[in-house]
Amino acid sequence: MFYWKKSIAIELFDNEFLLANLDTGLYYTLKGPAVAFLSNLPFEDFDKELGNFIEKNDTSKDEKLLISNIWLELIEQALIADYPSRPLNTHSFLIDETKIAHHSNLTTYADMKDLLLLDPIHEVDTEGWPKTNETSSAKDGN
Amino acid sequence: MVIKEYFEDVYNRVIDQKDNYEKTTVAVGEHFADIYTSDSALKRVFFYSIAHLITYNALTLSSLTIYCITDDILEERLKAPTLCADELSLNGNYNNSDSDRYFIFYQPWLHQIYLYDSLHNIAIYWVKGINNIPWWEPTFSFRIIFHWWSLKTPYQLIHSGAISKDGNKTFLFPAPSGSGKSTTTLQLWLSGFLYLGDDYIMIDVDKNIVYQLYSTAKVETITLEKFLPELKEKIINKNKLQEQKGILHIENLQKIYALPISGIIIPNISSGNYGIFECNKSAAQLAIAPTTLHHLPHNRDTSFRKITKLVQTNKTYIWNLPTLRDTLVNQFSQFQVNE
Numbered sequence: 001m002f003y004w005k006k007s008i009a010i011e012l013f014d015n016e017f018l019l020a021n022l023d024t025g026l027y028y029t030l031k032g033p034a035v036a037f038l039s040n041l042p043f044e045d046f047d048k049e050l051g052n053f054i055e056k057n058d059t060s061k062d063e064k065l066l067i068s069n070i071w072l073e074l075i076e077q078a079l080i081a082d083y084p085s086r087p088l089n090t091h092s093f094l095i096d097e098t099k100i101a102h103h104s105n106l107t108t109y110a111d112m113k114d115l116l117l118l119d120p121i122h123e124v125d126t127e128g129w130p131k132t133n134e135t136s137s138a139k140d141g142n
Numbered sequence: 143m144v145i146k147e148y149f150e151d152v153y154n155r156v157i158d159q160k161d162n163y164e165k166t167t168v169a170v171g172e173h174f175a176d177i178y179t180s181d182s183a184l185k186r187v188f189f190y191s192i193a194h195l196i197t198y199n200a201l202t203l204s205s206l207t208i209y210c211i212t213d214d215i216l217e218e219r220l221k222a223p224t225l226c227a228d229e230l231s232l233n234g235n236y237n238n239s240d241s242d243r244y245f246i247f248y249q250p251w252l253h254q255i256y257l258y259d260s261l262h263n264i265a266i267y268w269v270k271g272i273n274n275i276p277w278w279e280p281t282f283s284f285r286i287i288f289h290w291w292s293l294k295t296p297y298q299l300i301h302s303g304a305i306s307k308d309g310n311k312t313f314l315f316p317a318p319s320g321s322g323k324s325t326t327t328l329q330l331w332l333s334g335f336l337y338l339g340d341d342y343i344m345i346d347v348d349k350n351i352v353y354q355l356y357s358t359a360k361v362e363t364i365t366l367e368k369f370l371p372e373l374k375e376k377i378i379n380k381n382k383l384q385e386q387k388g389i390l391h392i393e394n395l396q397k398i399y400a401l402p403i404s405g406i407i408i409p410n411i412s413s414g415n416y417g418i419f420e421c422n423k424s425a426a427q428l429a430i431a432p433t434t435l436h437h438l439p440h441n442r443d444t445s446f447r448k449i450t451k452l453v454q455t456n457k458t459y460i461w462n463l464p465t466l467r468d469t470l471v472n473q474f475s476q477f478q479v480n481e
Contacts, residue, residue: 009442009443009446009447011424011446011450013422013423013424013427013453013454014422014424018424018427018428020431020435020446022435022442022443022446025432025435025436027428027431027432029424029428109428109432
């Protein structure tokens with residue numbers, strides 16, 4: 001059964017999803033019919049669920065392709081997981097389908113990624129503190 | 143590493159010297175924190191950004207205790223915590239799987255460490271010596287400790303500026319570094335608006351109130367030259383601008399502990415279409431959450447929920463910033479009148 005991974009924070013703002021992977025610092029916004037489709041999570045069979053969604057909403061082939069690609073990207077990014085049993089806690093969203101964008105779009109925000117990949121491992125002295133003091137050379141501090 | 147054992151070891155050694163500390167009480171939101179410093183030089187460094195929060199009311203009941211010490215006060219030098227690389231995630235956030243009571247913030251490339259016992263609200267900031275204090279740390283003194291303490295409260299520190307016209311209309315200016323946040327906040331302050339903060343402010347997400355926290359601002363040299371030339375002489379680290387941002391102390395800060403929030407405005411460096419426009423709430427969430435949660439990495443899910451509540455409660459705008467200060471001030475003044 002597919003559902004949003006537990007470690008992912010999801011919020012609905014103005015009929016758009018904002019997804020945050022709080023472990024990696026990657027953020028995503030999701031717009032369009034894909035929002036309505038993915039609000040049906042959890043479900044077991046992606047193809048069957050998408051088929052029903054397309055038929056019910058009279059969605060175009062292009063849009064079907066967009067949703068399929070977004071689905072693959074969400075799996076690739078480990079935002080959605082496939083677990084053998086139904087999760088205890090699931091998300092519930094109230095979406096106004098008349099106000100969602102016409103086309104599905106997933107945007108990734110990775111502004112923080114470089115900062116998150118800082119290498120923290122340094123040579124240390126006998127007390128465990130770093131041998132070189134870099135505090136004055138680093139232009140950090142937000 | 144078991145954080146509990148490390149905390150208790152450090153705490154016992156800190157408490158052994160309790161007669162040698164100076165106590166200062168500061169207001170943090172509607173609460174108070176007792177801060178014990180091990181020497182006057184250390185106190186001077188860490189209190190210039192929070193001096194306006196000091197209270198001399200002997201009847202205050204503090205809900206947070208902070209020990210701020212150097213190695214000089216301890217009988218034996220403090221050893222670094224032993225860490226496994228896979229336990230240290232992100233920027234100093236340690237996966238304290240052994241307990242959700244104790245917190246540690248440790249960046250192994252620095253000679254400083256933060257520790258916290260969330261059951262008794264006791265925090266320790268240790269730095270090897272005065273010269274080992276990273277230049278940015280005293281510009282938002284004890285930020286990580288205030289964050290830990292706030293986790294069980296409706297408070298949330300956020301990376302944002304805040305400005306008010308007269309106390310009635312107060313707006314937050316959240317944005318990542320380099321997007322015009324400090325420039326906008328400081329230009330409005332120089333034009334007579336009330337300054338609540340430039341870098342980190344504290345929000346009560348239940349009451350939708352912003353609290354003043356720090357009286358410092360940090361700006362890039364190029365920003366000073368271009369937009370804030372009258373502040374160049376007031377920079378307190380003039381001889382270190384090659385490695386550091388310029389640090390300003392906001393003088394004569396009005397003591398405005400708390401003001402209701404009127405909205406969230408995201409500054410945006412733009413080449414046209416200048417003005418303040420309503421925008422999607424997800425843009426505001428993206429302006430606040432990534433940088434805030436990067437700087438304050440513990441219990442991100444709790445903070446994310448609080449930030450969401452803040453964003454859902456308030457109107458959100460984007461401000462395509464004009465380059466001329468007069469235009470900027472006029473746009474903001476007009477916007478406040480119309481809102």
